[in-house]
Amino acid sequence: MSRIIVTGGSGRLGRSVVAVLAEAGHEVFSLDRTRVEGLPAEQIVVDLSEEGAAAACFERVRPDGVVHLAAVAVPFSEPDRATFATNTDLAWTVLEASLAVGAASLLIASSPTVIGYGSPSGWEPAYLPIDERHPRAPWNSYALSKLAVEELVAMAARRDGDRLRVGAFRPCYVIAPEEWEGAETQQGHTVRQRLDDPALSAVALFNYVDARDAGDFVRLWLEQAATLPNGTTFFVGAHDSLVTAPLPDALAQHVPAAGGHAIAADGAVFSSHLAEELLGWRPRRSWRTELRMPEQPAAPSSRTISEVELA
Ligand SMILES: NC(=O)c1ccc[n+]([C@@H]2O[C@H](COP(=O)([O-])OP(=O)(O)OC[C@H]3O[C@@H](n4cnc5c(N)ncnc54)[C@H](O)[C@@H]3O)[C@@H](O)[C@H]2O)c1
Numbered sequence: 001m002s003r004i005i006v007t008g009g010s011g012r013l014g015r016s017v018v019a020v021l022a023e024a025g026h027e028v029f030s031l032d033r034t035r036v037e038g039l040p041a042e043q044i045v046v047d048l049s050e051e052g053a054a055a056a057c058f059e060r061v062r063p064d065g066v067v068h069l070a071a072v073a074v075p076f077s078e079p080d081r082a083t084f085a086t087n088t089d090l091a092w093t094v095l096e097a098s099l100a101v102g103a104a105s106l107l108i109a110s111s112p113t114v115i116g117y118g119s120p121s122g123w124e125p126a127y128l129p130i131d132e133r134h135p136r137a138p139w140n141s142y143a144l145s146k147l148a149v150e151e152l153v154a155m156a157a158r159r160d161g162d163r164l165r166v167g168a169f170r171p172c173y174v175i176a177p178e179e180w181e182g183a184e185t186q187q188g189h190t191v192r193q194r195l196d197d198p199a200l201s202a203v204a205l206f207n208y209v210d211a212r213d214a215g216d217f218v219r220l221w222l223e224q225a226a227t228l229p230n231g232t233t234f235f236v237g238a239h240d241s242l243v244t245a246p247l248p249d250a251l252a253q254h255v256p257a258a259g260g261h262a263i264a265a266d267g268a269v270f271s272s273h274l275a276e277e278l279l280g281w282r283p284r285r286s287w288r289t290e291l292r293m294p295e296q297p298a299a300p301s302s303r304t305i306s307e308v309e310l311a
Contacts, residue, residue, distance in 0.1 A: 010039065013176075021222070108167070195291075
C-alpha cells in the first residue's frame with residue numbers, strides 16, 4: 001500500500017481515480033477546494049493556488065505518489081489568461097512540492113486538445129489514428145496550458161529523473177459513472193443526446209473514456225512508474241467512438257478534413273495503444289456496455305392508429 005495524493009479528487013475524473021486507488025488498497029489523500037460525500041479518501045480542503053498551501057499539505061501527507069488533476073478543466077470557462085496561468089502554475093507548484101518531500105512519482109493530466117482539432121484557422125490530422133507522436137498544435141489557452149504541462153513533465157524527467165518518475169496522460173472526454181445514468185456530461189448534454197446529435201461530439205472527434213477506466217490507467221501507471229520510460233505522455237481513451245454511425249462515415253460527414261484518412265469503422269480517432277503496450281491498460285467500458293437505454297414504448301399492437309393518435 002502506498003500513500004497517494006490526488007489533487008482535484010472531488011472532480012469528475014478525480015472521484016473515480018480516488019475510488020480505483022482506494023479499492024486497490026492505496027491510502028488516498030484528496031486535495032481539493034471542495035469536499036464531496038462518500039469519497040474513500042482523507043479529504044483536505046485547500047486552494048492549491050495559495051502561496052505555501054501545497055507545500056504544507058505535501059509535508060503533512062508525505063506521499064509516495066502524486067496524481068495532479070486540479071485545473072481549470074473546461075476550455076473557455078475562465079478568461080484565457082487565467083486558464084493558462086492557473087494550469088501552468090498549479091502543475092509547477094505540485095512538481096515542486098512533490099520534489100520537496102521526496103515523492104517517487106508524479107502523474108499530471110494533460111488533454112487531447114493539445115493536438116489542435118477544431119482550430120478556427122483549419123485543422124487536418126497528419127494521420128489516423130492519432131497517437132502520441134502526432135504533431136501538437138494548440139489553438140486556445142486551455143490546450144496551450146496542457147502543452148506546457150507536457151513540456152514541464154519532459155523537463156522534470158531530464159532535470160529530476162534521478163529522483164522522480166514523472167508522466168502525463170491525455171484522458172479523452174471523461175464520462176463519470178452517473179453520466180451513464182443520465183447526468184449531464186462536462187460540456188453539457190447527456191450521453192444519449194450526444195449520440196442522437198453527432199455534431200455535439202464531432203468537435204472533439206467523438207473521443208471519450210469512462211472515468212473508472214481512466215482510474216485504472218492511473219493505478220497501473222503509479223504501480224509501474226519505476227520501470228516506464230520517464231517523462232512519457234499517454235493517450236487514454238475508449239476503444240470506440242461516441243457515435244452510432246461507423247466512424248469513417250461520421251468523420252466524412254462532420255469533420256471532412258479528417259474524413260480522407262482510413263480508420264476502423266468501430267475504432268477511435270485517438271489511439272491508446274502505447275498505454276496498452278507499456279502498461280497493459282485496456283479500456284473495459286464503452287457506451288455500448290454502460291449506457292442505460294431509455295425504455296422502449298410498448299408497441300400499440302391491439303389498437304388502431306386513430307386510437308393511438310387520440311391517446
Ligand atoms: N473531463 C474531461 O473530459 C477531461 C479531458 C481531458 C483532460 N482533463 C483534465 O483532467 C483533469 C480533471 O478534470 P475533471 O473533468 O475532473 O475536472 P473537474 O473540474 O471536474 O475537477 C477539477 C477539480 O479540481 C479542483 N481544483 C481546481 N482548482 C483547484 C485549486 N486551485 N485548488 C484545489 N483544488 C482545485 C476543483 O475543485 C475540482 O474538484 C483536469 O486537469 C482536466 O484538464 C479532463
